[in-house]
Amino acid sequence: MIYVGAVSDIPDGEAVKVQGSVPIAVFHVEGRLYAIDDTCTHQDASLADGWVEGCAVECPLHAACFDLRTGLPSGPPAKKAVRTHAVVVSDGEIWVEESVAVEPRFPVGAGASEHA
Amino acid sequence: MSTVETATSLIPTLPGAHYTDPAIFELERSRIFQANWFAAARSSDLAKPGSFRKVDVGGESVLLVRGRDGGVRAFLNVCRHRGAQLCVEPEGTLRNKIQCPYHAWTYGLDGALIAAPNLTSMADVNRAEYGLHTVTLREWLGTIWVCLADEPPSFEATVQAAVTDRLGDPAAIDRWAIDELAVGRRIVYDVRANWKLIVENFMECYHCATIHPELTEVLPEFADGYAAQYFVGHGAAFGDDVSGFTVDGSAGFETIEGVGAEHDRRYYAITVNPQVFINLVPDHVIFHRMYPMAVDRTIVECDWLYPQDVIDSGRDLDRSVELFHRVNQQDFDACERCQPAMSSKAYAAGGVLVPSEHHIGEFRDWVAAAVGRRTSVQLERK
Known part of the structure; x- marks a missing residue:
């Protein structure tokens, strides 16, 4: 399990990044928490830096949209889904269970966890 | 600025090159429009x-x-x-x-x-x-x-001071609540003239009786040639038989709520250097922004501003807008008439300002100081 932080650390509509085998983004949408791979499957960009619209996040670079519940892209330019991960909340603290470890597609950024 | 002896009634304008030389325009861009x-x-x-x-x-x-x-x-x-x-x-x-x-x-x-x-x-x-x-x-x-x-530069000491200097009271402009007014009409003019010709034209009224028949009907004292900008705190009074600031002097709209008796039935004009003109009349405000595009071309965006309820009422703005739209066309035609002559050898040393235009001398000196004075020798070499 990967420790994320306190529930109160993520404002509604925002996300934080944590480091699994690849960067993982944890989103807060109207009281619910979602964890997906942070890197867009179209081009290297952080989905945590994108915009949450309902239950989807829009990549900041080319506006690919991913469903936070399923990881599926809504349409081009992304074709491949991002992985989703289980989120566990215990005593107000958030933990993520990475679904299946994979090789990173890109070098992992050292600053990955500093952005909230 | 000029070696020609002039009578004290007449003081010099800027030399012609200030209206035609692209190098001077570049200096104005950096030292006037970027600096203010x-x-x-x-x-x-x-x-x-x-x-x-x-x-x-x-x-x-x-x-x-x-x-x-x-x-x-x-x-x-x-x-x-x-x-x-x-x-x-x-x-x-x-x-x-x-x-x-x-x-x-x-x-x-x-x-x-x-x-x-x-x-x-x-x-x-x-x-x-x-x-x-x-x-x-x-x-x-x-x-x-x-x-x-x-x-x-200090916004208060430049922009706001220009308004206060003209109206004579820092609180006066608030009476029109210009930030709460809405754009009833916008007309954009593409004027083939140097921006300074437009400023100088706006500052004086020596031309009013000649080219602005409608405006002079509404503001009879303009026939004397003294613009509202010649004075401090002076609004040009509407003619006795004039009901409103409209193209035919017919009634305009209700006086803006905050405008009291001392400012009613009067016209005020303010220049905020280098590119804003504001006209205040009882029922609306005319706000000009100039965008100098080249030494011989200036875009003027003019907004006619009214209280929101006047616009929402759907009342016809045409007679209200038409008066100053006509004034603008008359003014910009005059500026475009001057522009080609600015490069004539007849205007190399510039022209003259009559006493009712002498306040333009302050603008002339402000511009000349900003771009740095040029000697007549330098001008002749061009």
């Missing part, structure tokens, strides 16, 4: 989050953007990566970002660098250092004012 506060747009032009407008300010392309938080910000329209212009359209709506069309460097509506291809792999890059260059901005009179200077 510049009225870039009406605040309501940026109606909602994401609304943007691109404005040329002294040769720099400036983006005005309303953010998701509702605030307006100004940025240089240049990508921090390789310098591509971010926006090329004059205005429009951005959804949630300012994105360079070249390599997709992506900025928030607040100018912060949000994302760029492969940026997550460049751990040593501090994004905070690569946000868009911000431009200093103030909102006043429902107008977005920007200043490109590293250390902008």
